[in-house]
Amino acid sequence: MANAWQDFFPKFEPGEDWQQALNQTFNHLWGKALEASIDSLSKTAISTSKPWITLNHLYWNLIYEKTLGQLTQMPLLGPSREFNHTLMQAFDAWAKLYPTNTDYQLVMAEIHMQSLAELIRELNSLAAKGEKVEDWQQFQQLWSRIADRVFEQAFCLEDNLKVRGRLLNATNYYKLRQQELMELWMKSLNLPTRSEVDEVHKNIYELRKEVKTLKKTLTQHEVQAQAYLSESKGLPPH
Secondary structure, three states, X not given: XXXXXXXXXXXXXXXOOHHHHHHHHHHHHHHHHHHHHHHHHHXXXXXXXXXXXXXXXXXXXXXXXXXXXXXXXXXXOOOOHHXXXXXXXXXXXXXXXXXXXXXXHHHHHHHHHHHHHHHHHHHHHHHHOOOOOOOHHHHHHHHHXXXXXXXXXXXXXXXXXXXXXXXHHHHHHHHHHHHHHHHHHHHHOOOOOHHHHHHHHHHHHHHHHHHHHHHHHHHHHHHHHHHHHHHHHOOOOO
């Protein structure tokens, strides 16, 4: 995108035909993306999620990473730079979560299709044996057993585990950035932040433990004092 502006801007200043230069630039960018996606597009006819995941990464990299994604790395100025920096980090974390969630949904769709195909094969097999599914509950139980088996096998595969791991990492990272942004927002409104509330809860918990320990110690001392008084009363006077 930076190279595109270098080609476009010099023609804009002297009043040259910048529209043609702009069209050529963007046609070149999208042409490269289309050329790179031909191989993956040709493989989408097969019932696997891998080519769709590849396309997702390709187009997300073109649409976001090389354009708006670079804005989140810009140095910020002014009195609100801390808040703006946190805001851009939270947006970038969401942008990284979006494609990983799409990858996971593609994997889930593939697994659902596999479980449905297995169900149809099982129903055909039962019909060939003269066995029928009598009611909806029996059908649900059969489908549930098949789906559990297919899902277990699918998520034992390394590629699917990596997709799920990337989703969990991206989700946790986004939650952290979201919490940082919320902290700054709550401070600006003079409201207690989550970290402050957590600190109060921690202090209350520690105080309750101390009070419980003191009560236990006091009870022990009271028992000892009572025993001492009882022994004292039993002694003969001097």
